[in-house]
Amino acid sequence: MTDSNALDSRPDRNDPHDPGLSETMTERESYLRAGHTLRSWLLTTDHKRIAILYLITVTVFFFIGGAAAVLMRADLVTPQGDLLSNEGYNRAFTLHGVIMVWFFLIPSIPTTFGNFLIPLMIGARDLAFPRLNLLSWYIYMLGGLFTIYVLIAGGVDTGWTFYTPLSSMFANGHVVLVAVAVFIVGFSSIFTGLNFIVTVHKLRAPGMTWGRLRLFIWSHYATSLILVLATPVLSMTLVLMAAERLFGIGVFDPKLGGDPILFQHLFWFYSHPAVYIMVLPAIGVASELVAAAAHKPIFGYWFVAGSSIAIAIISFLVWGHHMFVAGQSMYASAVFSFLSLAVAVPSGIKIYNWTATLYKGHIALDPPFFFAASFIGLFVVGGLTGLVVAMMAVDVHVHDTYFVIAHFHYIMVGGTVSAYFGALHFWWPKMVGRTYFLVWGRLTAIFIFLGFNLTFFPQYILGYLGMPRRYHVYDPAFQVLNVLSSAGASILAIAYVLPFAYLIYSMRYGDPAGPNPWGVTGLEWTVPSPPPKENFAEIPVVTTGPYDYPMELESRDG
Amino acid sequence: MAEPGFVREPFREIRQQHEADMLGMYIFLATEIMLFGGLFAAIFVVRVLHPIEVVEASRRLHYFIGAINTGILLSSSLAVALAVQAARAALARRAALFLVAAAALGVAFLGLKALEYSKEYDEGLLPVFSDPGRFSGPVEHLFMNLYLISTGLHAIHVTIGVLLLGGLALRLTGGALRLPDRVIVVEACGLYWHLVDVIWVFLYPVLYLAR
Numbered sequence: 091m092t093d094s095n096a097l098d099s100r101p102d103r104n105d106p107h108d109p110g111l112s113e114t115m116t117e118r119e120s121y122l123r124a125g126h127t128l129r130s131w132l133l134t135t136d137h138k139r140i141a142i143l144y145l146i147t148v149t150v151f152f153f154i155g156g157a158a159a160v161l162m163r164a165d166l167v168t169p170q171g172d173l174l175s176n177e178g179y180n181r182a183f184t185l186h187g188v189i190m191v192w193f194f195l196i197p198s199i200p201t202t203f204g205n206f207l208i209p210l211m212i213g214a215r216d217l218a219f220p221r222l223n224l225l226s227w228y229i230y231m232l233g234g235l236f237t238i239y240v241l242i243a244g245g246v247d248t249g250w251t252f253y254t255p256l257s258s259m260f261a262n263g264h265v266v267l268v269a270v271a272v273f274i275v276g277f278s279s280i281f282t283g284l285n286f287i288v289t290v291h292k293l294r295a296p297g298m299t300w301g302r303l304r305l306f307i308w309s310h311y312a313t314s315l316i317l318v319l320a321t322p323v324l325s326m327t328l329v330l331m332a333a334e335r336l337f338g339i340g341v342f343d344p345k346l347g348g349d350p351i352l353f354q355h356l357f358w359f360y361s362h363p364a365v366y367i368m369v370l371p372a373i374g375v376a377s378e379l380v381a382a383a384a385h386k387p388i389f390g391y392w393f394v395a396g397s398s399i400a401i402a403i404i405s406f407l408v409w410g411h412h413m414f415v416a417g418q419s420m421y422a423s424a425v426f427s428f429l430s431l432a433v434a435v436p437s438g439i440k441i442y443n444w445t446a447t448l449y450k451g452h453i454a455l456d457p458p459f460f461f462a463a464s465f466i467g468l469f470v471v472g473g474l475t476g477l478v479v480a481m482m483a484v485d486v487h488v489h490d491t492y493f494v495i496a497h498f499h500y501i502m503v504g505g506t507v508s509a510y511f512g513a514l515h516f517w518w519p520k521m522v523g524r525t526y527f528l529v530w531g532r533l534t535a536i537f538i539f540l541g542f543n544l545t546f547f548p549q550y551i552l553g554y555l556g557m558p559r560r561y562h563v564y565d566p567a568f569q570v571l572n573v574l575s576s577a578g579a580s581i582l583a584i585a586y587v588l589p590f591a592y593l594i595y596s597m598r599y600g601d602p603a604g605p606n607p608w609g610v611t612g613l614e615w616t617v618p619s620p621p622p623k624e625n626f627a628e629i630p631v632v633t634t635g636p637y638d639y640p641m642e643l644e645s646r647d648g
Numbered sequence: 649m650a651e652p653g654f655v656r657e658p659f660r661e662i663r664q665q666h667e668a669d670m671l672g673m674y675i676f677l678a679t680e681i682m683l684f685g686g687l688f689a690a691i692f693v694v695r696v697l698h699p700i701e702v703v704e705a706s707r708r709l710h711y712f713i714g715a716i717n718t719g720i721l722l723s724s725s726l727a728v729a730l731a732v733q734a735a736r737a738a739l740a741r742r743a744a745l746f747l748v749a750a751a752a753l754g755v756a757f758l759g760l761k762a763l764e765y766s767k768e769y770d771e772g773l774l775p776v777f778s779d780p781g782r783f784s785g786p787v788e789h790l791f792m793n794l795y796l797i798s799t800g801l802h803a804i805h806v807t808i809g810v811l812l813l814g815g816l817a818l819r820l821t822g823g824a825l826r827l828p829d830r831v832i833v834v835e836a837c838g839l840y841w842h843l844v845d846v847i848w849v850f851l852y853p854v855l856y857l858a859r
Contacts, residue, residue: 347789
């Protein structure tokens, strides 16, 4: 019987001296029990506690944004749009977009799992600026409160893209307030990105060279670069839009000397890289889940790491592909089209390397593997249809149709949300120290995969047949496909709620996880689950590379 | 060389902490550059697309006031650089004096800028509260829109900088900021002020001298 087993075993429930809490010794010394008051949570500078705060708030916003989606899908069951008014439908899809993009997808994986895991993975006690980290959560909350106020006060109807001149001259919702909310939450992103970059540069444990960093770290580093360099441009754009609405300083309104297309250029200069802010952390999670499931070193480590950086760089040079039909010069469009196709190269490198990693691995059919496999499949479909819309001629046909909606939902929801739930299932035992029922995790992954495809695959067909986005009264010929999509959405909704039942149940009744429940490598699996407040009793000295699994000889496979 | 100061929680040694603090500040300044970068890009595009009208619009700006303001900001940067040197030598009083001088120069900049805005308002050049009919055309109107937004945003940064330098001077004289332990604070605020200066050094030729 080793020491760690004794620490992780559940105390005897019949022991009269035990107050009835089924806590293990590890849990009593963990960050979760380092202070029990609300104050000790709200004023904490511990990156793990801030990650939990983010986990809770990000999840709340996910369900608010999801509720808006449920309203839309319910409305679209009939072609007449019986449930919502025209105005109400516009407000539902705008809030769905704004909340999902800025309050869920962008912060989701970096602020929860990035926050929790980056110091643990590089052998540090915390992020470089712990107080800035807490501040970024409060800034996020402030932006979130603005958004909720707008939601209650009547909403906005511009779509999440705020295109001028609709947003600056015609929309009559609370456009400025939502712009303020997004402006505020931008600072939260910037501070998180800044913190991650400095942490990775300066706080690596002795021996943790750049080549020994996990791929999760590499993709978060690439994400942080985009966060820091692209977000300020969006802030500026929103300031310009607000200045036009409030003071009549018209940079976008032709009547005041402005140029409406300028808004699209500035907006997409941020918002296309923002797509990679959402998907790069998911790619990092997928790399971890694949290596852990295969129990093998990742195939082509430097190519996977480098392709994250390559995606970050190319992402700044493709914004014009949103504007093929906006009167942009044909030559500019050709360049943007070419560069957009070029993003497929680093993305493809990752897909092939993950597949090669799984090849001849000892694959554990645990929930993390199910989520990783579903991520890879959906990411491939979303990525390939991305090539379709990157072609200028095809884009003219499918622009502003459901084809585009289906494409980016395959990347954002099929990719990022699957990875978010995959990360939740993989690191949950580390975060709370208990295991959940694995069979439920597998079922959730399967339900998400099936429900997702049923929701969004019909939308490819709808879009190709010509159903435009943002319309809720449509040609009755499209009804069958719309009903299929709504049916899929209801499966998806159940699959998203399900984990919260068994994960929360596991916090009290699950078996103690032990430091390394999946039998994988990595610094975060060397510390107790849940980790103590200071992470490492002594800062480790790293002597091996990442994914240090024993290599097998070919002959043993037979 | 052993550096002064004390080590905060996640760091293992003072040098590592100092480098991290500076790196964080540099990244923050990079975000500021990107904030103005979008505006510069817009101004540049307008200049390339409509060169004649932009030159015409630029001629109507008071480049002389702008030139004086450039001189004022450059001198204030010198004062801040001297303050940082004094802080490194643990001369709190002298550092505070230089910081106050820099802040005073910043206030002078803002005063002159306000004077310039009021003159432009009288001439009907300011796109807020004035009659758009007085512009010669849409390009001049757009140019003045961008002028007002970019110089206004810069003036907000100068105001923040003045408050920062003034507050720093107070904390240094009151002993709330111990030198040389906390010299990093003076260095970081100094960097911010230099960046605000550099942005003006780019704004001035792009707006006033593009004639």
